[in-house]
Amino acid sequence: xxxxxxxxxxxxxxxxxxxxxxxxxxxxxxxxxxxxxxxxxxxxxxxxxxxxxxxxxxxxxxxxxxxxxxxxxxxxxxxxxxxxxxxxxxxxxxxxxxxxxxx
Numbered sequence: 001x002x003x004x005x006x007x008x009x010x011x012x013x014x015x016x017x018x019x020x021x022x023x024x025x026x027x028x029x030x031x032x033x034x035x036x037x038x039x040x041x042x043x044x045x046x047x048x049x050x051x052x053x054x055x056x057x058x059x060x061x062x063x064x065x066x067x068x069x070x071x072x073x074x075x076x077x078x079x080x081x082x083x084x085x086x087x088x089x090x091x092x093x094x095x096x097x098x099x100x101x102x103x
Contacts, residue, residue, distance in 0.1 A: 006100060017030040028062060045064070045084070046083075050071065059072075
């Protein structure tokens with residue numbers, strides 16, 4: 001198993017989201033406190049970048065900027081309409097000063 005460095009933790013402030021690419025796949029990284037989440041960066045409804053949306057801290061979800069669908073950062077499930085299909089979820093962790101993914 002290899003470890004892929006996605007970004008420095010300092011580059012992802014609390015409450016923010018950013019897009020990274022992992023093996024050519026766009027991934028939305030989101031940080032809530034000491035937790036970092038990674039979900040597919042393409043909305044399953046409108047095919048726009050989710051990393052341009054905002055984090056809903058109370059719901060632990062990412063809101064699509066286009067039509068307002070919420071996607072769970074923990075499961076990728078579409079929590080609100082108009083989206084009904086989930087997005088992929090990726091396992092990431094904090095390793096020292098970096099956010100990494102094991103592959």
